[in-house]
Amino acid sequence: MAVLLLGEVNDGELSVDATAKAVSAAKSLGDVTVLCAGASAAAAGEAAAKIDGVAKVLVAEDPSLSHRLAEPTAALIVSLAGDYSHIVAPATTDAKNVMPRVAALLDVMVISDVSGVVDADTFERPIYAGNAIQTVKSKDEKKVITFRTSTFDAAGEGGSASVETVAMSDAPALSSWIEDKVAESDRPELTSAKIVVSGGRGVGSEEDFKVIEALADKLGAAVGASRAAVDSGFAPNDWQVGQTGKVVAPDLYIACGISGAIQHLAGMKDSKIIVAINKDEEAPIFQVADYGLVADLFDAVPALTEKL
Amino acid sequence: MKVLVPVKRVIDYNVKARVKADGSGVDLANVKMSMNPFDEIAVEEAIRLKEKGAVEEIIAVSIGVKQAQETLRTALAMGADRAILVVAADDVQTDIEPLAVAKILAKVVEEEQPGMVILGKQAIDNDMNATGQMLAALLGWGQATFASEVVVEGEAAKVTREVDGGLQTIEVKLPAIVTTDLRLNEPRYASLPNIMKAKKKPLEEKTADDYGVDVSPRLEVVKTTEPEARQAGEMVPDVDTLVAKLKEKGVV
Numbered sequence: 428m429a430v431l432l433l434g435e436v437n438d439g440e441l442s443v444d445a446t447a448k449a450v451s452a453a454k455s456l457g458d459v460t461v462l463c464a465g466a467s468a469a470a471a472g473e474a475a476a477k478i479d480g481v482a483k484v485l486v487a488e489d490p491s492l493s494h495r496l497a498e499p500t501a502a503l504i505v506s507l508a509g510d511y512s513h514i515v516a517p518a519t520t521d522a523k524n525v526m527p528r529v530a531a532l533l534d535v536m537v538i539s540d541v542s543g544v545v546d547a548d549t550f551e552r553p554i555y556a557g558n559a560i561q562t563v564k565s566k567d568e569k570k571v572i573t574f575r576t577s578t579f580d581a582a583g584e585g586g587s588a589s590v591e592t593v594a595m596s597d598a599p600a601l602s603s604w605i606e607d608k609v610a611e612s613d614r615p616e617l618t619s620a621k622i623v624v625s626g627g628r629g630v631g632s633e634e635d636f637k638v639i640e641a642l643a644d645k646l647g648a649a650v651g652a653s654r655a656a657v658d659s660g661f662a663p664n665d666w667q668v669g670q671t672g673k674v675v676a677p678d679l680y681i682a683c684g685i686s687g688a689i690q691h692l693a694g695m696k697d698s699k700i701i702v703a704i705n706k707d708e709e710a711p712i713f714q715v716a717d718y719g720l721v722a723d724l725f726d727a728v729p730a731l732t733e734k735l
Numbered sequence: 736m737k738v739l740v741p742v743k744r745v746i747d748y749n750v751k752a753r754v755k756a757d758g759s760g761v762d763l764a765n766v767k768m769s770m771n772p773f774d775e776i777a778v779e780e781a782i783r784l785k786e787k788g789a790v791e792e793i794i795a796v797s798i799g800v801k802q803a804q805e806t807l808r809t810a811l812a813m814g815a816d817r818a819i820l821v822v823a824a825d826d827v828q829t830d831i832e833p834l835a836v837a838k839i840l841a842k843v844v845e846e847e848q849p850g851m852v853i854l855g856k857q858a859i860d861n862d863m864n865a866t867g868q869m870l871a872a873l874l875g876w877g878q879a880t881f882a883s884e885v886v887v888e889g890e891a892a893k894v895t896r897e898v899d900g901g902l903q904t905i906e907v908k909l910p911a912i913v914t915t916d917l918r919l920n921e922p923r924y925a926s927l928p929n930i931m932k933a934k935k936k937p938l939e940e941k942t943a944d945d946y947g948v949d950v951s952p953r954l955e956v957v958k959t960t961e962p963e964a965r966q967a968g969e970m971v972p973d974v975d976t977l978v979a980k981l982k983e984k985g986v987v
C-alpha cells in the first residue's frame with residue numbers, strides 16, 4: 428500500500444506543522460509520498476523531504492497551480508492517483524476545497540476530518556459538532572481522506588527523502604485568482620499554538636479585543652474568537668474556533684466572554700487545560716472548564732496579564 | 736439565469752444530538768429537524784441575486800426522505816420559485832452520502848441547466864463538507880467554496896472565500912458551484928403570508944431511481960459512539976488563585 432499526501436503549500440512555502448501532522452496520521456497506511464504543488468514548490472519539497480517518515484517527495488511546479496485553485500490541483504492529483512491506495516491531506520481549508528473534488532473524479536467517497544485510523548479501510552471521524560464519533564469502513568478501492576490535524580502529533584525532523592519533479596497535467600481554466608487578504612501577524616498560528624486566548628461576544632467591540640490580545644501577547648499565545656465575535660466584526664474570520672471554524676487542541680485554552688455553545692466547544696474541547704472567564708456563573712462553558720472564574724473579563728483579563 | 740439550491744433536512748442546530756444505545760447512529764426519531772443553517776444562507780443568497788436582477792428563477796432541491804418536503808416548503812416560503820423532492824430513503828435514519836447526493840444533483844442540473852448551484856459549505860449533521868466540490872467535479876465546473884461574498888459579473892462570478900489565512904477572492908466562470916460560509920448573509924425569516932403562498936408553489940416529487948442513480952453507501956458505519964465527556968473542573972475565587980493553579984500545572 429502506498430500513500431500520496433498533499434503537502435500544505437502557501438506561496439511556495441511548506442506549512443510544516445500541518446503537513447507533519449498528516450504524515451504521522453498516514454504513516455501506518457503505507458509508504459508516504461508527499462506532493463508539493465504550486466507556481467514554485469521546490470523549496471517546499473526540500474522541507475517536506477526532511478519530515479521523518481516521508482519516503483519520497485514529488486514537486487509539481489506550474490503557474491496554474493499557484494494559489495491552490497481547486498480545479499488544476501485536483502486534476503494533478505488524479506493524474507498521479509494510479510499508484511496509490513490512499514490519497515490524503517491535512518484538513519485545512521485548501522485541502523477541504525480540493526479533496527472532495529479528487530474523490531468524485533475517482534468515483535469514491537471522501538472521508539473528511541478523520542480523527543483516528545483503525546486500519547487501512549476503517550477510520551473514526553467526529554460528526555454532529557463532535558457530539559458523536561462515527562467509525563466508518565470504506566468499500567472504495569482508493570481512499571481519499573483529510574486528517575483533523577489537532578488530534579495527531581506532528582512527525583519530527585530527520586527524514587532524507589528523495590525529491591522528484593512531476594509534470595502538470597492538462598486542466599481547463601475554470602477559475603482564476605484575484606487577491607488574498609492575509610492578516611500579517613507575529614503571533615503563533617492558531618492551529619499549532621501551545622496557548623490560545625479567545626474572546627467572545629462578551630468582549631463587546633473590536634477596540635476592546637485589545638484586552639484579549641494583550642494577554643495573548645504576554646503568553647506568546649494565538650488569539651481565537653467565537654463566531655458571535657467574528658460576526659459582530661470584533662475579530663477577523665480566520666480567528667474563529669468551532670465546528671465551522673478552526674479546531675484547536677492547545678495545552679491551554681483561555682475563553683473570555685464566551686458562553687460555550689456546542690458549536691464553539693466542537694473546536695476547543697480537546698484542549699489539555701481549559702480556563703473560562705465569564706460573568707454569568709450559569710454559562711455552559713464552565714461545564715467543560717478545568718478552571719472557571721466568575722468575573723467581569725475587563726477586570727480579570729488585565730489582572731491576569733499583569734500577574735502572569 | 737436559473738439557480739439551483741440544494742437544501743438538506745438536518746437535526747435542528749439547537750438540539751443536542753444523542754447517540755442511540757445500540758451504537759448504530761444518532762437518534763433522529765422525534766427530534767426537531769430544520770433546514771441546514773448553511774442552506775438557509777444559500778437560499779437567501781439566491782433570493783438576493785434575484786432581487787438584483789442577476790437571476791430569474793430559483794429552484795430548491797432536497798434529497799432524502801419524504802419529510803424533506805417541509806424543508807422545501809421553508810425554502811419556498813423564503814422566496815424560492817419551485818421545488819424538487821428526490822425521495823431516496825424511507826427510513827429517517829438512512830444514510831445518503833455526498834457522492835450519491837452529488838450524482839443525483841448532477842442529473843437535476845442536466846435537466847434544469849442552471850447557471851449556478853449554491854450549496855451550504857457543510858451539513859451540520861455529518862460535517863462532511865463535500866457535496867458542492869463533488870458536484871463541481873462531476874459536472875466539470877469551476878467551484879468557489881466557503882463564500883463570504885458573491886458578485887455576478889456577466890459570464891463570471893467574483894467570489895470572496897473564507898480560508899485559513901484570511902480571505903481569498905477568485906473569479907469563476909459560469910456555470911459554477913458556490914458553497915456558502917456563515918458570513919455571506921443573514922437569512923430572512925419567512926413571513927406568514929409567504930408561508931401561505933408557499934403552499935401553492937409547485938413541488939415536484941421524484942425518486943433516485945428516476946435518475947438512475949445508485950445511492951448505496953460506500954462507507955459502512957461500523958459504530959457510532961459518544962465522545963469521552965470532559966469533566967467540569969473547579970471554580971476559582973479570584974485571579975491570584977487562577978495564576979497559582981496554572982503555574983502549578985506548568986502551563987504558563
Ligand SMILES: Cc1cc2nc3c(=O)[nH]c(=O)nc-3n(C[C@H](O)[C@H](O)[C@H](O)COP(=O)(O)OP(=O)(O)OC[C@H]3O[C@@H](n4cnc5c(N)ncnc54)[C@H](O)[C@@H]3O)c2cc1C
Nearest residue numbers: 627628629653654655669670671672684685686691706724
Ligand atoms: C451552523 C452554525 C455554525 C456555527 N459555528 C460556530 C463556530 O464554528 N464557532 C463558534 O464559536 N460558534 C459557532 N456558532 C454559533 C454558536 O451557536 C454561538 O452562537 C456562539 O458560539 C456564541 O458566541 P459567544 O459565546 O461569544 O456569544 P454569547 O453566547 O452571546 O455569549 C457571550 C458570553 O459573554 C459573557 N459576558 C458578557 N459580558 C461579559 C463580561 N464583561 N465579562 C465576562 N463575561 C461576559 C456572557 O455571560 C455570555 O456567556 C455556529 C452556529 C451555527 C448555527
Ligand SMILES: Cc1cc2nc3c(=O)[nH]c(=O)nc-3n(C[C@H](O)[C@H](O)[C@H](O)COP(=O)(O)OP(=O)(O)OC[C@H]3O[C@@H](n4cnc5c(N)ncnc54)[C@H](O)[C@@H]3O)c2cc1C
Nearest residue numbers: 741742798799828831854855857858861862863864865866
Ligand atoms: C433522511 C436522511 C437521514 C440520514 N440519517 C443519517 C444518520 O442517522 N446518521 C448519519 O450519519 N447520516 C445520516 N444521513 C446521511 C448524511 O446526512 C449524508 O451523508 C448526507 O446526505 C450528506 O451530508 P453531509 O453532511 O455529509 O454533506 P455536506 O457535503 O457537508 O453537505 C453540503 C451541502 O450539500 C447539500 N446537500 C447535502 N445533502 C443533501 C441532501 N440530501 N439534499 C439536498 N442537499 C444536500 C446542502 O446544500 C449542504 O449544505 C441521512 C441522510 C438522509 C437524507
